[in-house]
Amino acid sequence: MRFRITFNTERGALRLPIHYNHLIQGAIYANLDRVTADFFHDRGFEFGKRRFKLFTFSRLMGEYHLDKESGEIVFIGGVRLIVSSPSHEFCSSLINCILGDGHIRLGSQQVEVVGIEAFEPTPTSDQVTLRVLSPVVTYSTMTRADGRKYTCYFQPGEQDFQSQVFENLKKKYEIIYGQPAPVAPMQLRPLGQPRMNLVMYENTVIKGYTCRLALSCPKELIKVGLDAGLGAKNSQGFGCVEMEEVVAC
Structure with missing residues (x-):
């Protein structure tokens, strides 16, 4: 809701x-x-x-x-x-x-x-266009040769961005419903040029992206994304999206 x-x-x-x-x-x-x-x-x-x-x-x-x-x-x-x-x-x-x-x-x-x-936004199709209302964040923590760690952020259009969004949705689905997420082909692609947003949150710079997104996956996972957000750091004000219209991905 x-x-x-x-x-x-x-x-x-x-x-x-x-x-x-x-x-x-x-x-x-x-x-x-x-x-x-x-x-x-x-x-x-x-x-x-x-x-x-x-x-x-x-x-x-x-x-x-x-x-x-x-x-x-x-x-x-x-x-x-x-x-x-x-x-x-x-x-x-x-x-x-x-x-x-x-x-x-x-x-x-x-x-x-x-x-x-x-x-209560309820998707009726497995293919929707999403409008990003707060930047979507996906990242991995990497280790340099000298042992120091750093954060690598991904942007819409990159394979790591798509895979992290979907893995994140699957985990949220399992938490909410107590069972594994439905298995089906999934695709997420940007519509237009993504805009990078640098947000300072409690002395930490977080990199996220805003754009329109074409999402194709089981509508149960779309619902999870609408309710709980896409990507990481949702409770800090990232990954809030809304449905725009049904599209062909």
């Missing part, structure tokens, strides 16, 4: 650092009940040696301009945010807390929630 949350700042403009993902993530955790927040923040869902938080969120959407002198992004008027998760507990807690308070705090600013829409 996903929510489209609309809010206005009580000061007439919402000023945030350009790299604001951590503020959105913090606001989400702050609007969950204590038990749910502790679980998603501290534990998540285990799969082997990895843990998955199974929620994602978009960039903020609305009219804005960049204040280069202050290093801030300034939103004017209504601002929209998409939050998505396959977890009923997460969704129920988030919606109840936000409705009960009526406000969200983003850093030092309090914004008024003026609308919440809940909807």
Whole structure:
């Protein structure tokens, strides 16, 4: 399930650092009940040696301009945010807390929630076009000859990007449904030139990509991607996507 949350700042403009993902993530955790927040923040869902938080969120959407002198992004008027998760507990807690308070705090600013829409995107085909709402991240940790580790990021159109997205979806599917993911041919290709996005998250630079994506795979896996996000670092505000239309891959 996903929510489209609309809010206005009580000061007439919402000023945030350009790299604001951590503020959105913090606001989400702050609007969950204590038990749910502790679980998603501290534990998540285990799969082997990895843990998955199974929620994602978009960039903020609305009219804005960049204040280069202050290093801030300034939103004017209504601002929209998409939050998505396959977890009923997460969704129920988030919606109840936000409705009960009526406000969200983003850093030092309090914004008024003026609308919440809940909807359940359900793919009806194995072939869809996806619009990327926050950069998709795929990467591997490599080791140099001298033993030092470094991160290698992949971009849409590369085989490693496609394979990592699908392996990630399969793991999420198994966590959610408790059984292996369906086996079928899969393809993921960019439509147009992908745009690289460098995002600073808590003193770490993360590289992700935005573009439209043509996705062909079992619709059950498409559903997982819509609910839990594509790629890695979803709970930090990466990999949120929405369906655009049915296409031939």
